[in-house]
Amino acid sequence: MNLLRVRGGGQLGRHRHASPVYGYVLKGTWRYLEHDWVAREGMFIYEPPGEIHTLVVEEGAEPMITMFHVLGSVIYYDENDQPIGHDDVHVKLGLARAHYEKVGLGAGVAEALIR
Template sequence: MLMTETLGPLVGHVHSDDLPWVDAGPVGLQVLRVSADTWVVRNRFRAGFQLPKHKHTGGVHAYTFSGRWQYAEYGIDYVGGTFIYEPPGSIHTLTILEDSDILFVIEGAFIEFAPDGSISGVTDGESTLNAYYALCDAAGIPRPEGILQ
């Protein structure tokens, strides 16, 4: 018996060369995908950069293309070729030891903590996309149309 498949929705795709890099201080940012529950960004961090202590409401997958970084709380160096998974709710402080190029697939929101432990900020896919567009505008770069939704 021959079985035929019905094509489902088209596979979305974007080429990183079609999306501009923007600078947010010591961080280069490229947004690849934003949906209601997941956002995908690629960051180029300069050595010495550190994010505030934070957690995510969902899981985070990350792949390091190059460089060396760690979470200050764990003391494990992640180098080019390393894939990591952060379970929802893990609390950590991303610390860049060498210039690094990292892809993040982030589910949910990013909750930033002040030194006293209070919540100092919340970032999600929509706010990241808005910041990316604002950085494009400020740099005179046309807003890209290829970001997956």
């Protein structure tokens, strides 16, 4: 599970998921450039695996918070549908280790979060 918060408008890079994604909008609104619907507070969202999409929060919109349950990796794409990067639990754990080390807590703090 993760909480995505966007303030002041923004856009996530084009991406797709290797597995299903479930979301629940806690606050605000957002949409995908590739669809004509808008996700609003209180809505449940299902993202099928394999579809490339771009999440957008409009400029001037109230801050958005959505809880996502992402199962598996996220693959990022350029405008020609060529893969340009990925994100998964191992990437996030590596970033957490580096952050805790940088702020002086030590990478072991990240290890304590893993059962």
